[in-house]
Amino acid sequence: MSGLVFEANTRAPVSAPERADIACFVGFVRRTGAPVSPEIQQWLFEHGWSGEPAPWKAPSSALRELTDVPAPFERWNDFVRHFDWEGTYLGAAVRSFFAQGGRKCYVVRVEDPWVPGASRTVRAGRLQGLLRGTGKLFEATPFERSTWKGAAHVLGLPDVSFLCMPDLAAALAVDAEPLPPPVQVPAGPEVFVECSEQPSAPLESLPSTLAAPRCDEDGYEEWSLFLERVKELLSRHGREVQLVAALPLPYPGVRARAWERTGIMEEAPYAFLLTQDHFRLFESAFVQLVYPWARTPGSALLPEGFESPDGLLTGVLARNALLRGTFRSMMNLGLADVDELFPVLGRGTLATRPAPPGGQGARPLPERISVLGPTPGGLRVLSDVTTSPRESWRQAGVNRLFSVLIRAARRAGLDVLFEPSSERTWRELVYRLETVLVRLWEVGALRGASAREAFELRCDRTTMTQDDLDAGRLVAEVAFAPAAAIERIHVVLTVAAEGVISFRAEETP
Known part of the structure; x- marks a missing residue:
């Protein structure tokens, strides 16, 4: 025989709700001509996307093209086999996710990308x-x-x-402008050379000649309104999911009115969002912004060679969850496979407190936006925060800890869903939740010299009224102290008759 070929027999990815490192990428990318792998076909069948015809089933064309259906990937090579990713923001983000240490993600391909140079009207219509x-x-x-x-x-x-939409900033950017021509190096003296015809590079492998996407006033307003919509979706129905979004680059002609001096908004678009009162639309513990943008080997064919950094940060979050625990801050974690950050934020930009009109000085940029930047030890994550206005929820690790607790509570509630609401059932639920909380305390997620100091848990007649019992609601109160420099958080968990978990906190995240 001519040789041996070894091919790994991969299995269909298995859902694991207890994990806290899995991301979902939604955006625009082209399909390759390769057929959908048997593993993904099996996953789509097991989760009800294919099979017998039904109103919610995806049509065969959508399954064949993986259009608007979630496709699980555990290896970068599998993604490359299914999608022609080069020159797309979604593809560059997924690549950075795996390069930074991510191990599993879902990709929802909405449709093919828009043609290069498409107008903002066309691009915004894709939102x-x-x-x-x-x-x-x-x-x-x-x-x-x-x-x-x-x-x-x-x-x-x-x-x-984690939820990422890497195409969002590019969809709302001003119409792309061509880059200035490169500087011509003076030619040397003419010499005779051997005649030969140099092969031309394939068109699809040439670097883009367009400027990176940048937003003006209208673009930032539409971007903020869209983030508000996603925030509402997650706050109502996806409390364990965190939106990781890139702060768009500013258009050079737009200036930040928040600064005492006149400065190009590229230095601090955060100040402009505060000035125009856009930031309040999406500020929440469910939204985490990241800035600046990055140049990586996967972004070579993108405009100016820069990619949206949300996929990069999500990969660091996944690595942090797998190696250290998702509740720990990812500050000072290194960035792998990143060549450059743009723009480089100066010390003044990081320390300045913008002054919104009619208000006190706001928090500096790193206290509201997760910042990437250079350090003596290389490129690292300089801050790990959400956009929440509440001090208790500003540290992103606290919100991720809360998401872990909510998932554990949901599993515990489902186990006792069909049990009668009695003291025996209440004790069983307390035991299950207590097991989770003790484990979190043992690994350092909760603060306290003992488990008794770290949390309090009650589920009895003092937490439920007679109306709750008659309606089939089971209410447990949990008070826990995260291992962070904030006050104690008090949460009330409710298991309704249909098995839906809800919570009420002293502060809205």
Whole structure:
């Protein structure tokens, strides 16, 4: 025989709701001509996307092209086999996710990317594919699978912890402008050389001649409104999922009105968002912004060679969850396979407190946005924060810890869902939740010299009224002290008759 070929027999990815490192990427990318792998076909069948005809089933063309259906990937090579990713923001983000240490993600391909140089009107019209709705109202509901389109697929993916839409900034950017021609190096003296015809590079492998996507006032306003819609979706139906979004680069002609001196907004677009009162639209513990943008080997064919950094940060979050625990801050973690950050934020930009009109000085940029930057030890994550205005929820690790607790509570609630509401059932639920909380305390997620100091847990007649008992609601109160420099958090968990977990906190995240 001519040789041996070894081919790994991979299995269909298995859902694991207890994991806290899995991401879902939603965006635009082209399909290759390769057939869908048997593993993904099996996963789609097992989760009800294919099989017998039904109103929520995806049509055969969508399954063949992987259009608006979640496709699980555990290896970068599998993604490359299914998608022609080069020159797309979604492809560069997924590559950075795996390069930074991510181990599993879902990809929801909305449709093919827009043609290079498409107008903002054309690009902005594609946003309905990312999440349908008007204003902050969305069309999706967790009880109707046919409404799961774009980002709404997280409603049917219980193991997803992070949501990324890398094309969002590019969709709302000003119309792309060509880059200035390169500087011509003076030619040397003419000499005779051997005549030969140099092969031309394939068209698809040439670097882009367009400028990186940048937003003006209108672009930032539309971007903020769209983030508000995603925030509403997650706060109502996806409390264990965190949106990781890139702060768009600013258009050079736009200036930040928040600064006392006149400065190009590229130095601090965060100040402009505060000045225009856009930041309040999406500020929440469910939204984590990242800045600046990055140049990696996977972004070579993108405009100016820069990619949206949300996939990069999500990969660091996944690595942090797998190696150290998702509740720990990822500050000072290194960035692998990153050549350059743009723009480089100076010390003044990081320390300045913007002053919104009619208000006190706001927090500096690193206290509201997760910042990437250079250090003596290389490129690292300089801050790990959410956009929440509440001090208790500002540290992103606290929100991720809370998501872990909510998932554990949901599993415990489902185990006793069909049991009668009695003291025996209440004790069983307390035992299950206590086991989870003790384990979190043992690994350092909770603060206290003992488990008794770290948390309090009650589920009895003092936490439920007679109306709760008659309606089939089981209410447990949990007070825990995260291992962070904040106050104690008090949460009330409720298991309704249909098995839905809800919570009420002293502060809105």
